[in-house]
């Protein structure tokens with residue numbers, strides 16, 4: 001039998017309405033719905049090749065050139081098992097198909113950006129893995145159906161199955177079958193949206209998202225208010241701001257949600273700190289840029305790390321980037337990713 005091979009890439013997505021908290025740890029079911037913008041895959045992306053061969057004696061995985069033990073990665077195992085199960089069902093329905101489901105896999109994945117530094121590396125990584133194996137297996141699944149599989153690898157990965165503006169609907173079923181990503185708007189809907197990524201630190205974060213969010217779920221009183229009374233309304237308002245291409249509203253909601261996410265981290269016991277002095281200087285700089293413009297032309301957001309992503313519209317690029325150039329302590333600046341260029345899907 002020949003070696004079967006498929007390669008796929010998936011870009012990073014940066015949440016504008018943050019996922020923080022699980023109601024089911026094993027299935028990666030979130031406590032709230034979230035929204036993100038998928039960055040251009042020209043900039044921050046994972047590329048994964050999956051091969052199947054009868055010469056392979058075990059499943060093997062390499063991440064950024066290092067061999068990882070799949071058997072010690074339960075979420076990776078779950079995702080591979082689910083994809084294999086889907087292929088086995090296809091082969092059962094059509095016995096003329098080559099028997100790929102029974103072959104061992106070799107998977108090689110590379111990120112072109114720092115891993116685990118709050119730049120959504122697991123999101124791009126699991127999305128690329130799911131895309132590559134689904135391509136190898138020729139699965140007929142839609143991006144939303146694949147997002148349910150990617151979610152089980154890493155929650156935020158489900159949103160990287162789409163380009164453009166994406167919602168992860170938390171769902172209500174216990175089996176997680178309705179906890180999935182859907183498109184809010186394609187890339188071309190708001191093509192002037194851009195994102196500048198300020199790399200404040202490429203170091204691995206102290207507290208992983210997976211661990212940190214459950215500390216928050218179990219200890220923060222502010223968190224209960226957030227998931228009950230804040231996020232549900234914000235979810236609807238943000239979708240509307242995207243559909244209406246209302247940048248000031250989109251920006252206000254994005255900054256408010258980043259601030260509340262970091263506030264619930266601080267409200268956790270023990271407290272979780274992801275922002276540092278340079279991050280806070282970036283916030284002040286964006287406030288100053290908006291004050292100088294007399295309107296909101298830039299929005300900051302921070303994930304589980306000190307690195308800053310700033311959303312702005314192309315027509316304001318000069319004002320935003322020249323304002324940011326005053327900022328010290330940022331390496332790799334400015335890494336500008338068009339949030340809205342290229343295709344909606346990738347291979």
Ligand code: 2P0
Pocket residue numbers: 014015017018019020028034120122123153154155156157209210302303304
């Ligand atoms: C987000 N983050 O919505 C939020 C904002 C970090 C802060 O999704 O445990 O790596 O693998 O499901 O997806 C990071 O969480 O966590 C994350 P797991 P994940 O982008």
